[in-house]
Amino acid sequence: xxxxxxxxxxxxxxxxxxxxxxxxxxxxxxxxxxxxxxxxxxxxxxxxxxxxxxxxxxxxxxxxxxxxxxxxxxxxxxxxxxxxxxxxxxxxxxxxxxxxxxxxxxxxxxxxxxxxxxxxxxxxxxxxxxxxxxxxxxxxxxxxxxxxxxxxxxxxxxxxxxxxxxxxxxxxxxxxxxxxxxxxxxxxxxxxxxxxxxxxxxxxxxxxxxxxxxxxxxxxxxxxxxxxxxxxxxxxxxxxxxxxxxxxxxxxxxxxxxxxxxxxxxxxxxxxxxxxxxxxxxxxxxxxxxxxxxxxxxxxxxxxxxxxxxxxxxxxxxxxxxxxxxxxxxxxxxxxxxxxxxxxxxxxxxxxxxxxxxxxxxxxxxxxxxxxxxxxxxxxxxxxxxxxxxxxxxxxxxxxxxxxxxxxxxxxxxxxxxxxxxxxxxxxxxxxxxxxxxxxxxxxxxxxxxxxxxxxxxxxxxxxx
Numbered sequence: 001x002x003x004x005x006x007x008x009x010x011x012x013x014x015x016x017x018x019x020x021x022x023x024x025x026x027x028x029x030x031x032x033x034x035x036x037x038x039x040x041x042x043x044x045x046x047x048x049x050x051x052x053x054x055x056x057x058x059x060x061x062x063x064x065x066x067x068x069x070x071x072x073x074x075x076x077x078x079x080x081x082x083x084x085x086x087x088x089x090x091x092x093x094x095x096x097x098x099x100x101x102x103x104x105x106x107x108x109x110x111x112x113x114x115x116x117x118x119x120x121x122x123x124x125x126x127x128x129x130x131x132x133x134x135x136x137x138x139x140x141x142x143x144x145x146x147x148x149x150x151x152x153x154x155x156x157x158x159x160x161x162x163x164x165x166x167x168x169x170x171x172x173x174x175x176x177x178x179x180x181x182x183x184x185x186x187x188x189x190x191x192x193x194x195x196x197x198x199x200x201x202x203x204x205x206x207x208x209x210x211x212x213x214x215x216x217x218x219x220x221x222x223x224x225x226x227x228x229x230x231x232x233x234x235x236x237x238x239x240x241x242x243x244x245x246x247x248x249x250x251x252x253x254x255x256x257x258x259x260x261x262x263x264x265x266x267x268x269x270x271x272x273x274x275x276x277x278x279x280x281x282x283x284x285x286x287x288x289x290x291x292x293x294x295x296x297x298x299x300x301x302x303x304x305x306x307x308x309x310x311x312x313x314x315x316x317x318x319x320x321x322x323x324x325x326x327x328x329x330x331x332x333x334x335x336x337x338x339x340x341x342x343x344x345x346x347x348x349x350x351x352x353x354x355x356x357x358x359x360x361x362x363x364x365x366x367x368x369x370x371x372x373x374x375x376x377x378x379x380x381x382x383x384x385x386x387x388x389x390x391x392x393x394x395x396x397x398x399x400x401x402x403x404x405x406x407x408x409x410x411x412x413x414x415x416x417x418x419x420x421x422x423x424x425x426x427x428x429x430x431x432x433x434x435x436x437x438x439x440x441x442x443x444x445x446x447x448x449x450x451x452x453x454x455x456x457x458x459x460x461x462x463x464x465x
Contacts, residue, residue, distance in 0.1 A: 034077035043084035071203035073145030076137040079426030113144025129215035132159035150200035152422035157378035168212030174453025203459040221286040228276030232352035234307040250283035251378030274310030337387040340401035345421035381421040
């Protein structure tokens, strides 16, 4: 081991206690990774701070020894942003997992970064309120990581991104300074709002150590409708038809290929008798006696126009949950196929043409690869999953996918889209950042990192080199 590492590990043990500095192989493998499998984890150690003061002390030691730090939350990321593969020290926030305060007048909650998303959602429900940022990993993802990646999820069409719910935060910068940003204010016109620089920064500017989040009124009696459609153009017509009649809380889609995997793995029922190429999942609040009439009017109109082939409306909360599982269980179901994932976005109106082009690119290069589409079509965010054939070596598969990704991201650039809609850049999207960001933008981001992290100890090598 490098003597510098030996020295800093001794200092960290003195600071935190030996039981909160782990170097055993199991801990290194577990805490050094996220949900990606492209890079093998190789951290030097895992540390578990329990307070802001301890986080500051860790950052100051990292500066003293010029040692890189990688923040770790629930490790559910899909771009390699929390992967430690260069001997870094991983800073796990799982001990900093408390809800610290709640104000019913402001409808704001103050929490530590290690609070699991579902725990916050349940806390909000106990207060007869609602935290609306939701996704399949809510049972294990942590709030700090959600903010660091500006997580989106299934309700963006109605409630927006994580960014829209952060009204204050405390961060420890790369030099160890503590910044207390925005103080929970709704209106604050006093210059640069540094809070928004740290949201989505993936731990490259500093470590998020406390968050103030706003809550809202819970949705009333959410109903779920799943429609079979024959093409993505039809799904966009369905979206327009429903949005013209009632507010939607979600508008998701998934392919027939994705549905088959979920049905085979989870034992769920088909949403309707007619098989479509794609399925649209629509959620709306049943707020009045006229809501269902409006929804049925939209459904019947879509059927008359030939945009919808068939459909099922939830009759109970249990059925609504099962219909949601058809969409939400896709990632877990296809995980055993070692999928190569792309999380991309374009303007909503351009989704059908974009999907056709990408489908043609992958199919022409690798006709034996199975392509699984699903995502948040209501906000233009689609997830492309290429499944690894059983007989193909993983390294060869990822190499081939990376090659075709160049063509995919050239397509993203032509459509004016983003190479990462909600999963961040991390390691996997870093080579492709220039397809979504200009040279001038990247230069500004690098300059900002130098301001907040002058010695480059904060998650180096992520987003850009």
